[in-house]
Amino acid sequence: MTSRNRSNSDKSAIPNQYRQPQQINKRVANKTAPPQKIAYSVVHAIPGRIRFRIPRLAKDSDYANKLKSVLENDSRIMSVRVNPNTASIAINYQTGVIADDQMRSHLVNLIQKAPSIVLPTQATVKSIVRVTFDAIINLIDSTRNVNQVRNAIMHQRFRKDVWERLLSGAKTAIKGLKSAILFILPNKQGQIPSGDRKAGLQLFQLQAVGVRRNLDSGQPS
Incomplete structure (x- = not known):
């Protein structure tokens, strides 16, 4: 009887040994979860010009400034105009330097990465x-x-x-x-x-x- 009880207790103890690593893995997964994607849609697009609607522009001025800054620092982009009232941003870029679909993918990538950039402190x-x-x-x-x-x-x-x-x-x-x-x-x-x-x-x-x-x-x- 004693040996059977011990074997049963050992079997019941086996799952408990793996509970702690599973909890740790869940915590690590939560910490390394990817950032939330920025919602966007293409309102208008012609060669050399594209306009996005990004709802976050209407409620997050810090994001709008970061996105505008990172776009203006791109040598292939000629002008950027942000309109918080309509939550849109119009971008004029050079044609013939990069294909339109590649440029669109590049802009979408910048839209997603803009929250992580750090703007330099402006000197007064x-x-x-x-x-x-x-x-x-x-x-x-x-x-x-x-x-x-x-x-x-x-x-x-x-x-x-x-x-x-x-x-x-x-x-x-x-x-x-x-x-x-x-x-x-x-x-x-x-x-x-x-x-x-x-x-x-x-x-x-x-x-x-x-x-x-x-x-x-x-x-x-």
């Missing part, structure tokens, strides 16, 4: 100005360090010579100009409000007065 005017002024300030600091080392070698001590005063005043002027310009520039494209413009000019004038006083007195910042 403020970010460009900030990086430019920071580079100039770093250059001035490097020059000041070289001058201080030269003074230490020649005079065995640090002293505030003419170059140190000039570089210090230039750094103060650059920092003041940077603050004024960044204050005036808007975060987005558009006209600058008159109040902000006046405040920015007053700030710049105050910074200029401080720079002039430092240069006259020969004091570093």
Whole structure:
């Protein structure tokens, strides 16, 4: 009786040994499932021009921007026009370079791959100005360090010579100009409000007065 019970228990235990790998395989299959296909249809097509209707264009502006960007970067495509209201996109491409059916297959492939692309971050005017002024300030600091080392070698001590005063005043002027310009520039494209413009000019004038006083007195910042 004991041997029979053991054999029966072993048989019942065999399927349990394979349950865990099956669950793991299901989880892996879910993780590696292909992305959902983008629904589309061809509205109109003639040699050199094709228009697709893609419902996702009407509700997903990020996808529309990515698709437009990847299409415009294709050298064989001459123009792209997206219409979110009608969820359509019209594409003009060069004829004679590739067969129309091959071009259509290529465009469909781009429609499906567009969600996975990463658009580069667009630089704003403020970010460009900030990086430019920071580079100039770093250059001035490097020059000041070289001058201080030269003074230490020649005079065995640090002293505030003419170059140190000039570089210090230039750094103060650059920092003041940077603050004024960044204050005036808007975060987005558009006209600058008159109040902000006046405040920015007053700030710049105050910074200029401080720079002039430092240069006259020969004091570093």
